[in-house]
Amino acid sequence: MDTSKLRLQLRQHINCLSGLFKPAFGRERIFPAALYVHRFRCGKPTCHCAGGEPHSRLVLSIWRNTNKKTVCSAPSAHQEVLRRHTEAYRQLRQTRAKFRLWSKRTLQLLDKLEQARTVSLSDLGVKEQNPSEKEQL
Numbered sequence: 001m002d003t004s005k006l007r008l009q010l011r012q013h014i015n016c017l018s019g020l021f022k023p024a025f026g027r028e029r030i031f032p033a034a035l036y037v038h039r040f041r042c043g044k045p046t047c048h049c050a051g052g053e054p055h056s057r058l059v060l061s062i063w064r065n066t067n068k069k070t071v072c073s074a075p076s077a078h079q080e081v082l083r084r085h086t087e088a089y090r091q092l093r094q095t096r097a098k099f100r101l102w103s104k105r106t107l108q109l110l111d112k113l114e115q116a117r118t119v120s121l122s123d124l125g126v127k128e129q130n131p132s133e134k135e136q137l
């Protein structure tokens, strides 16, 4: 690919960066968890859920360490606050993931530009010597 197209791609790619960090400047407190509705059937044959709507409850999935998570019911009195804090957390993590992809793409473009801009010895009119000739110098 020619260098002018690559430069244009790099410029457009860099311009995408400014909007990427918007969630990082938010002031909302974060809570490292996901809030979701868990729907389930209890298994009792006489329960309404057996033939109709399943039970549902709001659940918090909390990241304790890097991999471990705890699942618990979200207290109904704090659902709105939890929703805001977990949404802010989700957006912040998403920003991080997008930046990682952005960085990877940046490196790809820089490598392509390096390759496209590199001149060879023959382009410079330099004749490469074989090893035996080098020893004689």
Ligand SMILES: [Zn+2]
Pocket (backbone or CB within 6 Å): 041, 042, 043, 044, 047, 048, 049, 050, 055
């Ligand atoms: Zn049931």
